[in-house]
Amino acid sequence: MMATTHGFVGLALTTVVAAFAPELAVPAAAGGIAGGIFPDLDVAAEHRRTLHFPGYYTIGALPAVGFATVAPGPVTVGVATFLLAAAVHSVSDIIGGTPSAVPWESEREHAVYFHASGRWLRAKRWVRYDGAPEDFFLGAAFALPSLVLFEGTIRRLVLVGLGVSLVYSLFRRPIGRIAARWE
């Protein structure tokens, strides 16, 4: 899925904080957005492996969420939402396609690397590729609760993210074909 979709999912996770502890909404949102996007920075390295940790982020997120619950503060909540969003991102890449400039043509089956067992997890392709129409609509659905609950900078970020998602989705195939020539 698109990094923006993951960002919207990460932010949606933090609407719970915004609803019950509004004074911590901003650090929670910042952690959720950053954690949702962070793993995809490995697109410059070995994509879906270098910064994707489906297991380790999850193992880190569980105690971090517990700690933030008993000792809520900007740092504990921000760290917890960052790790949780990065874990959900890494695990949810399984439902997408395979990392490639032209994933709709790729015969490869792998989705995301599972470091603990040293192997790639299989792509289920429920979302066929990043920037597919279903990817855009999935992201928009996750963005909705944040548009309602957040205001100011966070809401503006969501709107900009939706615009980026839309443009990327509309041009995903030509972008992919150009990128494939450089691979």
Ligand SMILES: [Zn+2]
């Ligand atoms: Zn990813």
